[in-house]
Amino acid sequence: MFKRVVDITRVHKNSMEKVNDTIVIETPVDLIVNGEPLVNIVCLAKDINYLGIGFLYSVGIINSFIDIEDLSVDEVDNKIYIQLKNDIKVDLTLLQDNPVSRVIDTSCGISSPWRNIIKKSLDNQNLSHRKNDDFRVSAETITNAVLEMQKKTPLFKETGGCHGAAMFNQKGDIIAVLEDIGRHNAIDKIIGYALSNNIDMTHHFLTTTGRLTGDSVLKTIRADIPILASLSAAIESGVRLAFGYGLTLIGFVRGKKMNIYTHPHRVQV
Numbered sequence: 001m002f003k004r005v006v007d008i009t010r011v012h013k014n015s016m017e018k019v020n021d022t023i024v025i026e027t028p029v030d031l032i033v034n035g036e037p038l039v040n041i042v043c044l045a046k047d048i049n050y051l052g053i054g055f056l057y058s059v060g061i062i063n064s065f066i067d068i069e070d071l072s073v074d075e076v077d078n079k080i081y082i083q084l085k086n087d088i089k090v091d092l093t094l095l096q097d098n099p100v101s102r103v104i105d106t107s108c109g110i111s112s113p114w115r116n117i118i119k120k121s122l123d124n125q126n127l128s129h130r131k132n133d134d135f136r137v138s139a140e141t142i143t144n145a146v147l148e149m150q151k152k153t154p155l156f157k158e159t160g161g162c163h164g165a166a167m168f169n170q171k172g173d174i175i176a177v178l179e180d181i182g183r184h185n186a187i188d189k190i191i192g193y194a195l196s197n198n199i200d201m202t203h204h205f206l207t208t209t210g211r212l213t214g215d216s217v218l219k220t221i222r223a224d225i226p227i228l229a230s231l232s233a234a235i236e237s238g239v240r241l242a243f244g245y246g247l248t249l250i251g252f253v254r255g256k257k258m259n260i261y262t263h264p265h266r267v268q269v
């Protein structure tokens with residue numbers, strides 16, 4: 001169950017009335033890796049197989065889908081079980097002194113230790129010369145993509161309590177659109193979908209309904225996606241990271257307008 005109807009009191013001008021409203025349900029989901037609990041993710045319990053894959057990729061535990069030996073989902077107890085290939089180890093030394101890091105909520109995204117783990121994986125990943133620096137897309141394609149994402153995120157439209165993320169190819173064809181209560185989770189789900197379907201993310205761009213935070217930007221950079229565009233605003237940490245790692249970051253994509261914060265050379269008018 002992803003949503004439920006509740007009774008509310010709605011105030012409009014000088015009147016009050018009893019009406020029904022739909023709200024989303026947040027669910028804590030345990031990610032179990034190699035038989036050991038890794039993290040508890042508070043999320044929308046939908047498409048959580050992609051969430052598990054995308055999270056492991058974002059934090060650098062896996063580098064591709066073939067690193068996974070087996071994956072299963074327990075929808076009753078809300079658990080994701082992932083078994084990695086024998087030669088892949090999970091190094092969590094950065095989390096040892098911070099047990100709170102084992103819970104990822106819907107508002108703050110990843111905590112500092114997880115953020116440091118992602119940055120460490122980026123340091124090990126050769127991003128000094130981005131493979132997709134010659135990627136180009138028109139401004140019209142980006143605005144149309146954001147509109148398409150909005151049309152295909154029903155929970156976001158119905159409740160306002162979800163975020164959406166979507167992946168598009170260079171021509172603007174939609175590849176996938178997924179929703180979650182956390183903006184960072186929605187991006188992980190898209191990354192997990194792309195990995196599961198052997199999609200080369202370097203030749204695609206990402207859209208989101210959420211703010212362009214450092215967490216969302218780091219996950220996009222880790223996937224080597226060249227462009228991240230949003231309905232919403234950018235945060236200083238997101239702009240700083242996008243500039244440093246060569247990501248084109250775009251906010252306030254509304255109508256025929258947008259704000260390009262970093263590396264505008266990929267957008268054509």
